Amino acid sequence: MGLKSNLLVLVMVFGALGSAPLMAEAQFNIIGSLLKLINIQGTVFCTADGNIGTNATSTPVFPNALVQLQCGNGNIVSTTTTNNGGIFSMFLNPVQFVLSSLLSNCNLVVKTPISDCNATLPSTGFLTSSLQFLGSFVQDGLMQIMKVAPNPFTFIPSP
Template identity: 50%
Template sequence: MAMKSTLLVTLFALVLLASQAEAQFGSLLGLLNIGGTIFCSANGNAIANSTTPTPTFANALVQISCGGNVISSGLTNGSGVFSIVLNPLQFLLTTLLSSCNLVVASPLSSCNSSLPSTGILQAPLQLAGTVIRGLLSIVNLIPGTFELIGA
Protein backbone atom coordinates (compact mmCIF):
# COMPACT_ATOMS: atom_id res chain seq x y z
CA MET A 1 0.00 0.00 0.00
CA ALA A 2 2.86 2.38 0.83
CA MET A 3 4.29 1.78 -2.64
CA LYS A 4 1.01 2.86 -4.29
CA SER A 5 0.87 6.01 -2.16
CA THR A 6 4.45 6.93 -3.02
CA LEU A 7 3.79 6.32 -6.70
CA LEU A 8 0.62 8.45 -6.57
CA VAL A 9 2.40 11.33 -4.80
CA THR A 10 5.31 11.14 -7.27
CA LEU A 11 2.92 11.16 -10.22
CA PHE A 12 1.02 14.12 -8.77
CA ALA A 13 4.30 16.03 -8.24
CA LEU A 14 5.37 15.38 -11.84
CA VAL A 15 2.04 16.63 -13.19
CA LEU A 16 2.30 19.75 -11.02
CA LEU A 17 5.88 20.45 -12.16
CA ALA A 18 4.95 19.92 -15.80
CA SER A 19 2.02 22.34 -15.57
CA GLN A 20 4.21 24.98 -13.87
CA ALA A 21 6.92 24.54 -16.51
CA GLU A 22 4.33 24.87 -19.27
CA ALA A 23 2.93 28.05 -17.69
CA GLN A 24 6.40 29.57 -17.40
CA PHE A 25 7.44 28.40 -20.87
CA GLY A 26 4.20 29.69 -22.37
CA SER A 27 4.71 33.14 -20.85
CA LEU A 28 8.17 33.29 -22.40
CA LEU A 29 6.66 32.62 -25.81
CA GLY A 30 4.05 35.33 -25.78
CA LEU A 31 3.65 38.75 -27.31
CA LEU A 32 1.41 41.74 -26.77
CA ASN A 33 0.40 43.28 -30.11
CA ILE A 34 -1.23 46.71 -30.16
CA GLY A 35 -2.52 47.62 -33.59
CA GLY A 36 -5.15 49.34 -35.65
CA THR A 37 -5.82 52.05 -38.20
CA ILE A 38 -5.79 55.78 -37.54
CA PHE A 39 -8.05 57.93 -39.70
CA CYS A 40 -7.58 61.58 -40.57
CA SER A 41 -10.60 62.93 -38.71
CA ALA A 42 -11.27 65.00 -35.60
CA ASN A 43 -11.66 61.78 -33.57
CA GLY A 44 -9.22 59.44 -35.36
CA ASN A 45 -12.03 57.14 -36.50
CA ALA A 46 -13.75 56.59 -39.82
CA ILE A 47 -16.67 58.95 -40.32
CA ALA A 48 -19.89 56.89 -40.40
CA ASN A 49 -22.41 57.44 -43.21
CA SER A 50 -19.96 59.59 -45.16
CA THR A 51 -20.42 59.86 -48.93
CA THR A 52 -16.64 59.68 -49.38
CA PRO A 53 -14.33 57.33 -47.49
CA THR A 54 -12.46 58.85 -44.54
CA PRO A 55 -8.78 59.20 -45.45
CA THR A 56 -6.24 57.46 -43.25
CA PHE A 57 -3.53 59.21 -41.26
CA ALA A 58 -0.26 58.16 -42.91
CA ASN A 59 3.09 58.57 -41.10
CA ALA A 60 1.46 59.51 -37.79
CA LEU A 61 3.51 59.06 -34.63
CA VAL A 62 1.63 56.72 -32.28
CA GLN A 63 2.75 56.10 -28.71
CA ILE A 64 1.82 53.84 -25.83
CA SER A 65 1.70 56.07 -22.77
CA CYS A 66 1.33 54.74 -19.21
CA GLY A 67 0.97 57.28 -16.44
CA GLY A 68 2.41 59.98 -18.68
CA ASN A 69 5.48 57.92 -19.64
CA VAL A 70 5.91 56.75 -23.24
CA ILE A 71 6.82 53.05 -23.15
CA SER A 72 6.83 52.41 -26.90
CA SER A 73 6.09 54.15 -30.17
CA GLY A 74 5.76 53.61 -33.89
CA LEU A 75 4.56 55.17 -37.12
CA THR A 76 1.50 54.42 -39.18
CA ASN A 77 2.20 53.21 -42.69
CA GLY A 78 0.81 54.79 -45.87
CA SER A 79 -2.57 53.22 -45.12
CA GLY A 80 -2.73 54.56 -41.55
CA VAL A 81 -2.06 51.12 -40.06
CA PHE A 82 0.24 50.64 -37.07
CA SER A 83 1.44 47.72 -34.98
CA ILE A 84 3.44 47.94 -31.76
CA VAL A 85 4.70 44.71 -30.20
CA LEU A 86 5.51 44.52 -26.49
CA ASN A 87 7.14 41.80 -24.42
CA PRO A 88 4.70 40.49 -21.77
CA LEU A 89 7.62 39.88 -19.41
CA GLN A 90 8.16 43.66 -19.28
CA PHE A 91 4.54 44.87 -19.32
CA LEU A 92 1.54 43.42 -17.50
CA LEU A 93 -1.65 43.11 -19.52
CA THR A 94 -3.73 44.37 -16.59
CA THR A 95 -1.57 47.52 -16.35
CA LEU A 96 -1.85 48.17 -20.09
CA LEU A 97 -5.63 47.87 -19.95
CA SER A 98 -6.09 49.97 -16.81
CA SER A 99 -3.37 52.63 -16.94
CA CYS A 100 -2.20 53.04 -20.53
CA ASN A 101 -3.44 54.89 -23.60
CA LEU A 102 -2.66 54.99 -27.28
CA VAL A 103 -1.67 58.54 -28.17
CA VAL A 104 -1.44 59.97 -31.68
CA ALA A 105 1.29 62.55 -31.08
CA SER A 106 1.27 63.99 -34.62
CA PRO A 107 -1.02 67.02 -34.97
CA LEU A 108 -4.19 66.38 -36.94
CA SER A 109 -3.38 69.35 -39.16
CA SER A 110 -0.47 67.36 -40.64
CA CYS A 111 -2.96 65.11 -42.44
CA ASN A 112 -5.63 67.77 -43.11
CA SER A 113 -4.98 71.49 -42.71
CA SER A 114 -8.63 72.13 -41.77
CA LEU A 115 -8.22 70.01 -38.59
CA PRO A 116 -6.77 71.40 -35.31
CA SER A 117 -3.03 71.98 -35.11
CA THR A 118 -3.04 71.66 -31.32
CA GLY A 119 -4.10 68.76 -29.11
CA ILE A 120 -3.55 65.04 -29.37
CA LEU A 121 -5.79 62.07 -30.02
CA GLN A 122 -5.88 59.64 -27.10
CA ALA A 123 -7.69 56.33 -26.62
CA PRO A 124 -7.67 53.67 -23.91
CA LEU A 125 -6.50 50.20 -24.85
CA GLN A 126 -8.93 47.31 -25.01
CA LEU A 127 -8.54 43.58 -25.42
CA ALA A 128 -9.36 42.28 -28.91
CA GLY A 129 -8.52 38.62 -28.30
CA THR A 130 -5.72 36.08 -28.20
CA VAL A 131 -4.31 34.05 -31.06
CA ILE A 132 -2.22 30.90 -30.61
CA ARG A 133 0.38 30.17 -33.29
CA GLY A 134 2.06 26.91 -32.32
CA LEU A 135 3.81 27.65 -29.02
CA LEU A 136 3.42 31.43 -29.47
CA SER A 137 0.55 33.24 -27.77
CA ILE A 138 -0.29 36.70 -29.18
CA VAL A 139 -2.58 38.95 -27.14
CA ASN A 140 -4.11 41.59 -29.42
CA LEU A 141 -5.04 45.02 -28.11
CA ILE A 142 -6.76 47.81 -30.02
CA PRO A 143 -7.47 51.45 -29.27
CA GLY A 144 -10.88 52.24 -27.84
CA THR A 145 -12.72 55.46 -28.68
CA PHE A 146 -10.41 58.39 -29.34
CA GLU A 147 -10.76 61.80 -27.71
CA LEU A 148 -9.09 65.00 -28.81
CA ILE A 149 -7.22 66.26 -25.72
CA GLY A 150 -5.90 69.80 -25.31
CA ALA A 151 -7.27 71.38 -28.49
Protein backbone atom coordinates in the same frame (compact mmCIF):
# COMPACT_ATOMS: atom_id res chain seq x y z
CA MET B 1 40.32 8.15 -5.04
CA GLY B 2 38.82 6.31 -2.17
CA LEU B 3 35.53 4.43 -2.18
CA LYS B 4 33.70 7.32 -0.49
CA SER B 5 34.92 9.80 -3.10
CA ASN B 6 33.87 7.54 -5.99
CA LEU B 7 30.47 7.03 -4.40
CA LEU B 8 30.03 10.79 -3.97
CA VAL B 9 30.92 11.39 -7.66
CA LEU B 10 28.42 8.71 -8.76
CA VAL B 11 25.66 10.22 -6.60
CA MET B 12 26.34 13.66 -8.06
CA VAL B 13 26.32 12.34 -11.67
CA PHE B 14 23.09 10.35 -11.20
CA GLY B 15 21.55 13.26 -9.35
CA ALA B 16 22.35 15.58 -12.23
CA LEU B 17 21.04 13.06 -14.78
CA GLY B 18 17.90 12.52 -12.75
CA SER B 19 17.19 16.25 -12.67
CA ALA B 20 17.80 16.72 -16.41
CA PRO B 21 14.12 16.23 -17.29
CA LEU B 22 13.19 18.75 -14.60
CA MET B 23 15.75 21.21 -15.97
CA ALA B 24 14.48 20.65 -19.53
CA GLU B 25 10.90 21.22 -18.34
CA ALA B 26 11.92 24.40 -16.52
CA GLN B 27 13.76 25.64 -19.60
CA PHE B 28 10.67 24.86 -21.75
CA ASN B 29 8.44 26.77 -19.32
CA ILE B 30 10.79 29.75 -19.45
CA ILE B 31 10.91 29.60 -23.25
CA GLY B 32 7.14 29.02 -23.38
CA SER B 33 6.54 32.15 -21.33
CA LEU B 34 8.78 34.10 -23.70
CA LEU B 35 6.71 32.98 -26.68
CA LYS B 36 3.83 35.21 -25.62
CA LEU B 37 3.37 38.71 -26.99
CA ILE B 38 0.94 41.55 -26.57
CA ASN B 39 0.08 43.20 -29.90
CA ILE B 40 -1.56 46.63 -29.87
CA GLN B 41 -2.89 47.37 -33.32
CA GLY B 42 -5.30 49.87 -34.82
CA THR B 43 -5.98 52.47 -37.48
CA VAL B 44 -5.89 56.24 -37.13
CA PHE B 45 -8.20 58.11 -39.47
CA CYS B 46 -7.78 61.64 -40.77
CA THR B 47 -10.86 63.05 -39.06
CA ALA B 48 -11.44 65.57 -36.29
CA ASP B 49 -11.50 62.75 -33.71
CA GLY B 50 -9.24 60.18 -35.43
CA ASN B 51 -12.06 57.67 -35.85
CA ILE B 52 -13.74 56.20 -38.89
CA GLY B 53 -16.49 58.40 -40.31
CA THR B 54 -20.12 57.47 -40.81
CA ASN B 55 -19.38 56.56 -44.42
CA ALA B 56 -16.61 54.07 -43.73
CA THR B 57 -15.64 53.55 -47.35
CA SER B 58 -14.62 57.19 -47.89
CA THR B 59 -12.90 58.00 -44.58
CA PRO B 60 -9.27 59.00 -45.25
CA VAL B 61 -6.53 57.50 -43.08
CA PHE B 62 -3.73 59.29 -41.24
CA PRO B 63 -0.37 58.08 -42.63
CA ASN B 64 2.97 58.74 -40.90
CA ALA B 65 1.36 59.69 -37.57
CA LEU B 66 3.46 59.21 -34.44
CA VAL B 67 1.62 56.92 -31.99
CA GLN B 68 2.89 56.53 -28.42
CA LEU B 69 1.88 54.14 -25.67
CA GLN B 70 1.91 56.16 -22.46
CA CYS B 71 1.48 54.58 -19.03
CA GLY B 72 1.22 55.98 -15.52
CA ASN B 73 2.00 59.69 -15.48
CA GLY B 74 2.66 59.95 -19.21
CA ASN B 75 5.72 57.68 -19.32
CA ILE B 76 6.31 56.73 -22.96
CA VAL B 77 6.86 52.96 -23.08
CA SER B 78 6.55 52.32 -26.82
CA THR B 79 6.41 54.37 -30.01
CA THR B 80 5.50 53.57 -33.59
CA THR B 81 4.35 55.32 -36.75
CA THR B 82 1.29 54.59 -38.86
CA ASN B 83 1.91 53.21 -42.33
CA ASN B 84 0.40 54.56 -45.56
CA GLY B 85 -2.89 52.87 -44.64
CA GLY B 86 -3.02 54.64 -41.25
CA ILE B 87 -2.36 51.33 -39.47
CA PHE B 88 -0.03 51.01 -36.49
CA SER B 89 1.16 48.00 -34.56
CA MET B 90 3.35 47.62 -31.49
CA PHE B 91 4.44 44.45 -29.72
CA LEU B 92 5.05 44.25 -25.99
CA ASN B 93 6.61 41.55 -23.86
CA PRO B 94 4.08 40.32 -21.25
CA VAL B 95 6.96 39.70 -18.84
CA GLN B 96 7.31 43.50 -18.65
CA PHE B 97 3.61 44.40 -18.94
CA VAL B 98 0.71 42.87 -17.05
CA LEU B 99 -2.32 42.94 -19.34
CA SER B 100 -4.76 44.22 -16.68
CA SER B 101 -2.37 47.07 -15.79
CA LEU B 102 -1.86 47.87 -19.46
CA LEU B 103 -5.62 48.16 -19.98
CA SER B 104 -6.24 50.26 -16.88
CA ASN B 105 -3.11 52.39 -16.71
CA CYS B 106 -2.06 53.08 -20.32
CA ASN B 107 -3.33 55.13 -23.27
CA LEU B 108 -2.42 55.55 -26.89
CA VAL B 109 -1.54 59.11 -27.85
CA VAL B 110 -1.22 60.36 -31.43
CA LYS B 111 1.36 63.13 -31.15
CA THR B 112 1.36 64.26 -34.80
CA PRO B 113 -1.06 67.17 -35.25
CA ILE B 114 -4.13 66.09 -37.21
CA SER B 115 -3.63 69.11 -39.46
CA ASP B 116 -0.70 67.15 -40.98
CA CYS B 117 -3.21 64.97 -42.83
CA ASN B 118 -5.82 67.69 -43.47
CA ALA B 119 -5.00 71.38 -43.20
CA THR B 120 -8.59 72.23 -42.22
CA LEU B 121 -8.23 70.25 -38.95
CA PRO B 122 -6.69 71.72 -35.75
CA SER B 123 -2.91 72.17 -35.69
CA THR B 124 -2.66 71.94 -31.90
CA GLY B 125 -3.90 69.24 -29.54
CA PHE B 126 -3.66 65.47 -29.80
CA LEU B 127 -5.68 62.28 -30.11
CA THR B 128 -5.88 59.81 -27.24
CA SER B 129 -7.50 56.44 -26.63
CA SER B 130 -7.78 53.90 -23.84
CA LEU B 131 -7.21 50.23 -24.68
CA GLN B 132 -9.41 47.16 -24.93
CA PHE B 133 -8.54 43.45 -24.93
CA LEU B 134 -9.88 41.65 -28.00
CA GLY B 135 -8.70 38.12 -27.18
CA SER B 136 -5.72 35.88 -27.73
CA PHE B 137 -4.76 33.33 -30.33
CA VAL B 138 -1.94 30.90 -30.96
CA GLN B 139 0.17 31.43 -34.06
CA ASP B 140 2.09 28.57 -35.67
CA GLY B 141 1.30 26.39 -32.65
CA LEU B 142 4.06 28.07 -30.64
CA MET B 143 3.36 31.72 -29.97
CA GLN B 144 0.42 33.13 -28.03
CA ILE B 145 -0.51 36.65 -29.11
CA MET B 146 -2.81 38.74 -26.93
CA LYS B 147 -4.57 41.23 -29.18
CA VAL B 148 -5.27 44.73 -27.84
CA ALA B 149 -6.90 47.58 -29.75
CA PRO B 150 -7.69 51.23 -29.12
CA ASN B 151 -11.14 52.30 -28.04
CA PRO B 152 -12.44 55.23 -30.12
CA PHE B 153 -10.00 58.13 -30.10
CA THR B 154 -10.81 61.47 -28.50
CA PHE B 155 -9.39 64.82 -29.56
CA ILE B 156 -7.81 66.78 -26.68
CA PRO B 157 -7.27 70.45 -27.60
CA SER B 158 -4.14 72.17 -26.33
CA PRO B 159 -4.76 74.90 -23.74
